[in-house]
Amino acid sequence: xxxxxxxxxxxxxxxxxxxxxxxxxxxxxxxxxxxxxxxxxxxxxxxxxxxxxxxxxxxxxxxxxxxxxxxxxxxxxxxxxxxxxxxxxxxxxxxxxxxxxxxxxxxxxxxxxxxxxxxxxxxxxxxxxxxxxxxxxxxxxxxxxxxxxxxxxxxxxxxxxxxxxxxxxxxxxxxxxxxxxxxxxxxxxxxxxxxxxxxxxxxxxxxxxxxxxxxxxxxxxxxxxxxxxxxxxxxxxxxxxxxxxxxxxxxxxxxxxxxxxxxxxxxxxxxxxxxxxxxxxxxxxxxxxxxxxxxxxxxxxxxxxxxxxxxxxxxxxxxxxxxxxx
Amino acid sequence: xxxxxxxxxxxxxxxxxxxxxxxxxxxxxxxxxxxxxxxxxxxxxxxxxxxxxxxxxxxxxxxxxxxxxxxxxxxxxxxxxxxxxxxxxxxxxxxxxxxxxxxxxxxxxxxxxxxxxxxxxxxxxxxxxxxxxxxxxxxxxxxxxxxxxxxxxxxxxxxxxxxxxxxxxxxxxxxxxxxxxxxxxxxxxxxxxxxxxxxxxxxxxxxxxxxxxxxxxxxxxxxxxxxxxxxxxxxxxxxxxxxxxxxxxxxxxxxxxxxxxxxxxxxxxxxxxxxxxxxxxxxxxxxxxxxxxxxxxxxxxxxxxxxxxxxxxxxxxxxxxxxxxxxxxxxxxxxxxxxxxxxxxxxxxxxxxxxxxxxxxxxxxxxxxxxxxxxxxxxxxxxxxxxxxxxxxxxxxxxxxxxxxxxxxxxxxxxxxxxxxxxxxxxxxxxxxxxxxxxxxxxxxxxxxxxxxxxxxxxxxxxxxxxxxxxxxxxxxxxxxxxxxxxxxxxxxxxxxxxxxxxxxxxxxxxxxxxxxxxxxxxxxxxxxxxxxxxxxxxxxxxxxxxxxxxxxxxxxxxxxxxxxxxxxxxxxxxxxxxxxxxxxxxxxxxxxxxxxxxxxxxxxxxx
Numbered sequence: 001x002x003x004x005x006x007x008x009x010x011x012x013x014x015x016x017x018x019x020x021x022x023x024x025x026x027x028x029x030x031x032x033x034x035x036x037x038x039x040x041x042x043x044x045x046x047x048x049x050x051x052x053x054x055x056x057x058x059x060x061x062x063x064x065x066x067x068x069x070x071x072x073x074x075x076x077x078x079x080x081x082x083x084x085x086x087x088x089x090x091x092x093x094x095x096x097x098x099x100x101x102x103x104x105x106x107x108x109x110x111x112x113x114x115x116x117x118x119x120x121x122x123x124x125x126x127x128x129x130x131x132x133x134x135x136x137x138x139x140x141x142x143x144x145x146x147x148x149x150x151x152x153x154x155x156x157x158x159x160x161x162x163x164x165x166x167x168x169x170x171x172x173x174x175x176x177x178x179x180x181x182x183x184x185x186x187x188x189x190x191x192x193x194x195x196x197x198x199x200x201x202x203x204x205x206x207x208x209x210x211x212x213x214x215x216x217x218x219x220x221x222x223x224x225x226x227x228x229x230x231x232x233x234x235x236x237x238x239x240x241x242x243x244x245x246x247x248x249x250x251x252x253x254x255x256x257x258x259x260x261x262x263x264x265x266x267x268x269x270x271x272x273x274x275x276x277x278x279x280x281x282x283x284x285x286x287x288x289x290x291x292x293x294x295x296x297x298x299x300x301x302x303x304x305x306x307x308x309x310x311x312x313x314x315x316x317x318x319x320x321x322x323x324x325x326x
Numbered sequence: 327x328x329x330x331x332x333x334x335x336x337x338x339x340x341x342x343x344x345x346x347x348x349x350x351x352x353x354x355x356x357x358x359x360x361x362x363x364x365x366x367x368x369x370x371x372x373x374x375x376x377x378x379x380x381x382x383x384x385x386x387x388x389x390x391x392x393x394x395x396x397x398x399x400x401x402x403x404x405x406x407x408x409x410x411x412x413x414x415x416x417x418x419x420x421x422x423x424x425x426x427x428x429x430x431x432x433x434x435x436x437x438x439x440x441x442x443x444x445x446x447x448x449x450x451x452x453x454x455x456x457x458x459x460x461x462x463x464x465x466x467x468x469x470x471x472x473x474x475x476x477x478x479x480x481x482x483x484x485x486x487x488x489x490x491x492x493x494x495x496x497x498x499x500x501x502x503x504x505x506x507x508x509x510x511x512x513x514x515x516x517x518x519x520x521x522x523x524x525x526x527x528x529x530x531x532x533x534x535x536x537x538x539x540x541x542x543x544x545x546x547x548x549x550x551x552x553x554x555x556x557x558x559x560x561x562x563x564x565x566x567x568x569x570x571x572x573x574x575x576x577x578x579x580x581x582x583x584x585x586x587x588x589x590x591x592x593x594x595x596x597x598x599x600x601x602x603x604x605x606x607x608x609x610x611x612x613x614x615x616x617x618x619x620x621x622x623x624x625x626x627x628x629x630x631x632x633x634x635x636x637x638x639x640x641x642x643x644x645x646x647x648x649x650x651x652x653x654x655x656x657x658x659x660x661x662x663x664x665x666x667x668x669x670x671x672x673x674x675x676x677x678x679x680x681x682x683x684x685x686x687x688x689x690x691x692x693x694x695x696x697x698x699x700x701x702x703x704x705x706x707x708x709x710x711x712x713x714x715x716x717x718x719x720x721x722x723x724x725x726x727x728x729x730x731x732x733x734x735x736x737x738x739x740x741x742x743x744x745x746x747x748x749x750x751x752x753x754x755x756x757x758x759x760x761x762x763x764x765x766x767x768x769x770x771x772x773x774x775x776x777x778x779x780x781x782x783x784x785x786x787x788x789x790x791x792x793x794x795x796x797x798x799x800x801x802x803x804x805x806x807x808x809x810x811x812x813x814x815x816x817x818x819x820x821x822x823x824x825x826x827x828x829x830x831x832x833x834x835x836x837x838x839x840x841x842x843x844x845x846x847x848x849x850x851x852x853x854x855x856x857x858x859x860x861x862x863x864x865x866x867x868x869x870x871x872x873x874x875x876x877x878x879x880x881x882x883x884x885x886x887x888x889x890x891x892x893x894x895x896x897x898x899x900x901x902x903x904x905x906x907x908x909x910x911x912x913x914x915x916x917x918x919x920x921x922x923x924x925x926x927x928x929x930x931x932x933x934x
Contacts, residue, residue, distance in 0.1 A: 047389065053396035062398050090398030275393040280384020286394060290376065 020211060024200040031213050038193055040223035042214065045245065045274035056272045060144035062090040063137045064291035067130040067149075069122055070302045073317030077103030080317065081122055082302050085129040086295040087137030087146075090287070094294065095140065097133040101125055104316075127158035131166050138169045145176045145269060149288050151186070152179040152240050152257035167259060176265050178273070180284040181242075181255035188242050191226045206244065210253045214246035216279070219270055220253075225260050241266075247274050248283035327428035329355065333421045338365070340410045340428045346372055347410035350829045351456035352439070354431040355414075355422055363422070364436060365412035367456070368804055373407045415439060415826070433463045433486075442823055443491030445471050449521035450487050451514075455816070455829040457485035472833035473551055475815070480548055480834060488819065488830045490780070492527060498779035498822040499754035502730075502770075503763035504795060505784025510815035512537065514782055515728055515763045516835050519679060522724060523559040526677035530670065530700070532693050532727035534686040540679075540837040552836040561673045565684030565692045566661030569670055573609040573663045580695055584662075587691035587741045588653040594646040595653075601639045602650075609663045613654060620647050660688055667696050674700070674723050686732055693733060694741035697725055701749060701758055708756045722757025725749065730762035731769040743771060750777040768794040780821040782830075785812040801827050860901040861910060863891055868911070868924040874902075875921035 018024060025031060036042055048056060065087045073079030081101040088094040101122075127150075134146060148155065156163045170177040184207045190197050201209055214220060225239040239260035244253040256273070258266045276285035306314060327342040340353060347370040355363045377386070391402045412428070440454055450471050461469065464486065474481040495501075501518070505511035512535075519538065522529045531538050540556035563569040571584065582599050585591055591599075602615060611634075618632045623644050657663065673680040684692060703720040710717035725746075727733055734746040749758050750773060762778065764770055768790040781799050786792050787810045796806050799820035805827060809818075820827045867882055868874065874882060879895045886893055893901070902922050905911040912925045 048393065048397075050392075050396050053393055056397050062400075090394075090400040272393075272397065275397075276390060278384065278386040278390045281386065286386065286390050293375070 020208065025204070025209060025211075026198060026200065028213055031209065034198070035189070035209075035213070035220060038196060039189055040221045040243075042218055042220050043270075044215075045217050045219055045247070045271050047275045048271050053272070053275065056269070057144040061092070061141050062287060063134075063141055063143040063146045064088050064285075064287040065130055065134045065137065065146065065148045066288060066291040066295045067126045068292075068295045068297040069126050070297040070299065071122075072302055072306050074319040076118055078317050078319075079103070080306075081125070082297055082305070083126050083129050084295055084297050085126065085133040086291060087133045087141075088287075088291045088294055089137065089141045089143065092141065094291075095133050095136050096295075097129045097136075099125065099129055124158040127155050128162055131155050131159045131162040135162065135166050135169055138166070138173055138175050142173050143175050145178065145272075146170065147285060147288055148177070148179045149284075149292065150179055151181045151242075151255065152177070152259070153186075155179070156240070170259065171261060176262050176269060177259055178266065178269070179255075179257035180288055181257065182282050182284055184244070184253065184255045186226075186242060186255065188222060188226045192222070192224065206242075206255070207252065210244055212251060214244070214253055216246055216249050217274065219243055219245040219274075221267070221270075243270070245270065245274070246283070247277040247279075248281055249279050250281075250283060252283070254283045327353070329422050329424055329426045329428060331424065333424055335417045335419070335421050336414055338412050338414070338422045340367075340412050342408045343404070343406065344408075346370070346408045348456045351459070352431050352436050353410070353412055353428050354435055355412075356427040356429050357423065360418050360420075360422070362435065363414050363416065363418050364431060364439065365414045367410045368413045368802065369411035371409040373409065374402065374405050375407075376402055376405055430459050433460045433465075436460060439824075440486045440828075441468065441489060442494070443489035445487060445489055447493075447525065448489040448491040449518060449525070450489050450833070451517055451521065451819075452488050452817075452830045452832040453483050453485040454488050455485070455831060460486055473548060474831055475546075475834040476813075476831075478546070480546055485831075488828065490521075490819075490821075491823075492522075492525065494823045495759050495779075496754055496757070500750060500760045500778045500780070501762070502767070502775065502778035502781040502798075503761065503784070504765070504767045504781060504786060504791070505817070506765050506787055506791075508814055509765075509784035509786070509812065510817070510832060511763055511765065511784045512728060512839070513815060513835055514784060514817060514832050515726065515761070516540075516837065516839070517832055518761055519726060520554075520556065520836055522726075523556055523679050524554055526559065528674035528677055528721045528723040529679045530674065530697065530723055530725050531679060531681040532689055532725070532733065533681050533683045534689050534727075534729050534732070536683050537839040538681045538683075538728075539840050542838045542840060544835060544838040547834075547836065551834070554836070556837055559677075560679035560681060561669070562681050562683065563670060563673075565682060565688050566665070568665065569667055569682065569692075569696075570662045570665030571692065571695050572666035573612070574606055575666075575699075576607075576695075577605075578603045580698070583694055583741045584657060584691050585650060585653045587687060587694075588656045591653070592646065592649065594643060595649050598639070598642045598646050598650055601636060601642070602634075604634055609658065613651075613658075616647060616651055616654070620644065620651065623647070657691075662688065662692070667699060670696060671700070675721060677721075686729070690733060690741045693727070694745055697742065697749070698745045701745060701753075701756070704758055705756050722759075724759045724761060726761035726763075728763045730764040730774075731766045734762070734771040734774045736769055736771050747771060747773055750774045765791075767791050767798070780819065780823065783809065783818045783820065784816070785809060785814065799827065805829075857904055857908060861905060863893075864898075864901065864905070865924070868922070873921050873923045875916070876919050 026034065032042060065085065067083065067085040070082050071079050072082065079102065083099040083101070085097045086094050130148065134148060137143065138146060166177070184205065186206050187204070189206050189209050190201055190204060193201070210220070221243050222241060225241050241258050241260055241263050243256045245256060246253050256266070273285050276287060277283060278286055281289070327340055327345065329338045330341050331339040338355070340347070347367050349367055349370055351367045353365055353367065355365065357363065379385070394400050394402070440457065445468060452472060453474060468487055470483055471487045472483050474484065503511055503514050505514070516538070519529065519531060520540065523540070539562055540560050543552060576584070578600055581603055582591065582596055585595070585599065602619070603612060615632065615634050619635055619639060622632060623640070670680045670682065682689065682692065682696070700720065700723065703718070704722065707717045707720045733740060733742040735743065746760065749760055753759055762770070762774065767775060775794070775798055783795050783799065783801065786795060792806055792809055795801060795809070801818055801820055805818055815832045817830050817832055818827045819830050863886065867885065871878065876899070879898050883893050883895055883898055902911055906913045906922070910925055911922050913920055913922050
């Protein structure tokens, strides 16, 4: 047997090396220069000292919002999605929102782009639940800073009405809303550069362009919102600014999404976010790690709830796959 | 606190978010249907899932959580989980229900487990570990009975006192005290003896280390702590000086044992002693008989009559007789036959502690004799009582000794071994008990070890000793693992009376050993004394001369000799040099010659 993988992987290796080479993307020096000239300043962040830390939130809490979904059953439409979203304040008990979804009984789906798959529907439901709990948290806890796990843009896309409400509430109560993105899938830089983008950057993700460009503790403060964020019917969406920071020693930047109106506030908060980020971890503030851990819906927990279904009903969700011998 | 995880009838896991557990503490399982089972914590752990250790993943630096705490006062410690393995003291009929609440017991709930005697009539030896949370509702007569000495600091009782009721020895006789040097074993023995004195229990102490005197007060003894005038409750006896063997009362067997202890007897010598010794022989009659026989054999006179010597004794080889003579005179020279044991007997009859000191070889011989004599008297009294006859009274008593493996060694014989074995096996019938301390339990006779119903185990490092201790006690694997790391003064008391092992901190002693001074400190003090002694001699001379130069040292030596102080010129020079080092004398060189003068008074430097 010829192992074609060996050949294919060698080829892949060559292509990727080329794609990420200095020749294609520009060397580190030139990339930094280009970014600073056209996109925004690269600043060095510093950890706050104890006195600064005690003032940074002005005596108001910090809230982190995250969600978790787990699915019982495998085959469409024979499954139940368990959703849980949590807003965890630094003082007080967390707020929790739960939901269930089973396509067998609720064929109607939330407003998602036509043709969206099962996974997208699921993510949309979860996003709605997360934004819902975030709104409740802003009203109940009046936090100075509310961290969400994921790009704000995506919440806006998946749960538009709710997100608009969240935006209003956040502005009303002076809550700084920041979405932390560990897996950046955006093309903010090339969008902003437009025709000015070097040939090697065209169509490339922010993640590619920023690969190995920022030192540990540096942040690229993009100086304007990305254009071309109009909705389907041309109505203007809330403007969202994305900054990129390198707050851990693992390669790859994380994104920080914020409301355009809150950019001046956010500038004063980056050192705090940096202070909350472990150098060794995934590069986002520790508070989101704690929320993530708290909200996570384990198989064991889900199975315990499923026991509430009658055995006969439960059997509906059994998949032939689970009966495989191997 | 609650029970979690897989449970059984004997061991459960208990967790709590706030309160860390302590090893050996008692907890109550709050289940009425099982009668609130009690347990002892045998293993403890704490865990925080956000501070997990995974070498493949990074660690979260402390600065991150500090930043979180400083900005929001959120403390990651709220995720701490404290975990304890709780061993139930009695098996429950069914496994403990997971989720059952657990709480600290009240004192009354555990009283029967911890307190087995009254502090006024029992030996109060120390504090039971990890019982401080039980003292809140402990009755006053159990409070403040002891003080603890930890790292040189005197601490309050801080827990439930450990009380050993000597009455229980009738059922569970004899005590063993095991531990390496520096483990606190000798202190433990001292505390036992202090408590025996408190109760006026007649006790015979064999003291090969010359350390069991009780007149001195420990340096940091708090006022009022020493509540007994120990100096009136014990007497010190030196073998050969204060006490000895009454030769006339020796049986032939005793005499052989004595001579054997002096130096090993050959079979020929043993036979010879058996032939020559007569009941009621005094030292004089026996030794002169021996002398006459030797003289006769040396002069070739094989037929002349010697009083008390049977004819066949003439066939004894001369060397055997001379060997006996040598051994006998060694004992005599040590003073063994010039005194008797009456003073010890009087002390015991007075309820005192009789401490017998001597070199170990002699102590061994003497112990065999004195213990045998007293044990026999006690036995005769008791046996007569059983037979409803009358015999002179002899009190019950305790024999206590350190280095017990020398008196009752495993695998070879020692003079006192057979009597110690006999007491170990039969003693409780007659009210005679043993307290045997040793650092080598593995070398102690097994029959004796097996009869020690209560064992105090201090720090032990040697694997063979730990093995012996494990075989002879109910110490668990975990407890045995802790043995090499116990603090000095911490002990596991494994007792049939308690039915399990109790960890105890031995209390602070109320007396101290006379030679507590470190020999190296002693050397330094000695040197200081020498220096200050010389200073006292030389200071007036310096005043008189003003300046002493080297050439004048001979005159100084002569002056001093007249005053009765003898110094050579060299000794004077060395002494002056030493005083120069001390800053009391200054030295300068003039025309190649050293000259000394008294240093100007300087309040900050120099000795006073």
